[in-house]
Amino acid sequence: MERGRPRCTRGDSREGRFRAGVIVTNVICAVTNENFPSRSIFDETPAERLFGSRTVSGGSVTVPVMREPLVNADADALSIVLSGGSAPLPELSVDVAARIERSMASARSAGTRRAYASAWRRFETWCTLHGHQVMPAHPATVAAYLVGAADTLTVDGTRAYAPSTFGKWVAAIADRHRATGHDNPCGHEMVRATLAGIRRDYASAGERPRNPRAPLLTSDITTIVEYSRRSSIGWASEVLERRDTALLLMGYTGAFRRSELVALECRDVRRDRLDGAHVRIRKSKTDQDGTGAVKALPFTDRYESCPVCAWVRWLQIVAAFDTGGRVAVIRILSRAVEFDSHICRGTLPVVEKRSPLFRSVRKNGNLSDSALSGAAVHAAIRRRATRAGYDPVTVAQLGGHSLRSGFVTQAFRNGAEAHAIMRQTGHTTPAMVETYAREHAPLVGNAVTELGL
Numbered sequence: 001m002e003r004g005r006p007r008c009t010r011g012d013s014r015e016g017r018f019r020a021g022v023i024v025t026n027v028i029c030a031v032t033n034e035n036f037p038s039r040s041i042f043d044e045t046p047a048e049r050l051f052g053s054r055t056v057s058g059g060s061v062t063v064p065v066m067r068e069p070l071v072n073a074d075a076d077a078l079s080i081v082l083s084g085g086s087a088p089l090p091e092l093s094v095d096v097a098a099r100i101e102r103s104m105a106s107a108r109s110a111g112t113r114r115a116y117a118s119a120w121r122r123f124e125t126w127c128t129l130h131g132h133q134v135m136p137a138h139p140a141t142v143a144a145y146l147v148g149a150a151d152t153l154t155v156d157g158t159r160a161y162a163p164s165t166f167g168k169w170v171a172a173i174a175d176r177h178r179a180t181g182h183d184n185p186c187g188h189e190m191v192r193a194t195l196a197g198i199r200r201d202y203a204s205a206g207e208r209p210r211n212p213r214a215p216l217l218t219s220d221i222t223t224i225v226e227y228s229r230r231s232s233i234g235w236a237s238e239v240l241e242r243r244d245t246a247l248l249l250m251g252y253t254g255a256f257r258r259s260e261l262v263a264l265e266c267r268d269v270r271r272d273r274l275d276g277a278h279v280r281i282r283k284s285k286t287d288q289d290g291t292g293a294v295k296a297l298p299f300t301d302r303y304e305s306c307p308v309c310a311w312v313r314w315l316q317i318v319a320a321f322d323t324g325g326r327v328a329v330i331r332i333l334s335r336a337v338e339f340d341s342h343i344c345r346g347t348l349p350v351v352e353k354r355s356p357l358f359r360s361v362r363k364n365g366n367l368s369d370s371a372l373s374g375a376a377v378h379a380a381i382r383r384r385a386t387r388a389g390y391d392p393v394t395v396a397q398l399g400g401h402s403l404r405s406g407f408v409t410q411a412f413r414n415g416a417e418a419h420a421i422m423r424q425t426g427h428t429t430p431a432m433v434e435t436y437a438r439e440h441a442p443l444v445g446n447a448v449t450e451l452g453l
Contacts, residue, residue: 119172135180139188142173146191150198163199170195214397215406215440216381217413221252222305227388229304235333236365239317243361244380246314249307250279251377251403254295255425258377258400260284266318267353269311272296276308276344284426293426299344308344318357319349321367329365374400408436412444 092100108116123145127134132141146169152160174186185191216224225245232241251261260281268280277297284293297307316336320328356371378400385395404425411421418430427433437444 115168116172116175119169120176123169123173136177136182137173137185139185139190142170142185142188142191143194146170146194146198150201159202163202166195166198212439213399213401213405214394215409215436216252216385216398216402217406217410218252218305220385220406221248224248224384224388225305225310228384229339231387235330236361236363238333239329239365239367240361242310242314242317243358244384246307246310247358247377247380248384248403249305249310250297252407253297253307254279255404255407255421256295257285257404258374261377262356262358262372262374264357265353266315266351266355266357269357271308271344271348275299277311281426295424295426299342303339303342303344306342306344309339309342312343312346312348313339314357315351316349318355318359318367319351322352322355326364326366329367405436405440408433409440412437412441 105113123137124134126132126145126148127137127141130144132138132144146166149161149166149169150159154160170186170191174184177184177186225248228241228245232238247261250256251258263281263283264279268282270278272278275296276299279295279297281293281295297311299308300306303309316332317329320332324331356369358372358377359370360368360372360376362368381400381402382395382398385398386392390398408421408425418433421427421433422430425433443449
């Protein structure tokens with residue numbers, strides 16, 4: 001046996017399956033009690049003499065790190081320990097090791113990583129306050145954590161957390177344990193039964209029910225768009241109107257998620273002489289690997305509600321600002337003819353293909369260089385609905401998802417089949433689409449309308 005190599009022992013324990021770790025941040029590390037310092041059961045082992053530890057950024061989990069990296073001066077290589085203790089230690093260059101680290105970190109979306117990090121910090125804080133061991137956590141610790149949160153009330157006496165939140169917390173705890181080579185406590189029957197019991201208690205009490213966003217139907221979209229155009233005064237207001245109108249009409253007809261809308265670049269939308277506009281979705285919530293999809297935005301009979309016209313009008317602003325800044329935008333708006341007919345088949349402005357399509361607009365009318373955020377889409381829909389005269393209760397139920405749910409609801413009301421709707425929404429099963437019908441169009445296809453009362 002080589003000196004400095006972790007001693008392999010025989011046995012049937014689960015921990016025996018884990019033999020080493022990887023020098024990366026926020027990545028999976030398969031390790032044993034012997035070579036993971038935070039779990040050591042010996043005073044000092046060969047692995048402990050070989051490995052140190054460091055803190056993972058965004059959390060307090062320690063991962064094994066070479067105390068003295070085995071660097072080959074000639075090849076400038078860094079030896080890292082991969083899972084599978086029987087294999088010889090490979091020598092990888094620093095660049096290759098860093099590339100592996102980045103790839104493994106990208107296995108989850110940035111939003112998921114942030115959510116998991118936040119959930120783990122909350123669990124760590126709770127364990128510290130109550131004197132429980134954080135890593136590895138006992139299933140009873142996780143169960144106590146969940147019931148404690150379930151019993152937490154707000155100042156008005158309602159449940160502070162929804163059942164879906166508990167599911168996210170459990171996923172984060174499980175992910176962190178797997179990433180550090182520990183047994184997953186969340187897979188224990190105690191945790192599963194506790195979570196199921198909490199959900200049943202919530203359902204029995206009728207507390208924290210699912211509260212989906214209210215849909216915006218075709219009449220709502222046209223009303224809001226019409227008022228936005230009619231009430232625009234001044235060039236800065238008109239810039240914002242063109243952007244919001246494009247968001248509303250493109251988001252509605254394309255059944256986009258707000259994350260898909262804000263991720264669009266100018267190159268992703270192209271005009272088709274027969275269909276209208278083809279929008280390529282490079283990646284989405286259910287397509288993290290980037291297989292991609294194309295959505296068609298049709299030419300419509302009415303120019304006021306034509307999504308392709310709305311796209312062209314906003315594209316004119318983007319092209320003007322990118323080439324001449326604020327002065328060019330003011331010039332194009334001052335010389336623009338009245339919008340009283342289709343412009344979707346005219347000459348398209350030339351834009352930087354990789355620039356964001358939807359951007360934030362400052363109060364002075366200038367466009368930002370970065371893409372619009374999902375929260376900004378949410379705020380824009382509520383702001384436009386408020387100005388169009390919708391009551392505060394209705395506005396509070398609106399959000400970025402109102403465009404997508406509105407498309408599905410209106411399509412069902414107009415007699416479209418589930419599979420036809422799925423062509424545009426990208427849903428993989430009819431059951432997901434039917435959820436919108438049950439919540440927002442419960443009379444569509446319902447035998448209750450055939451009772452003859």
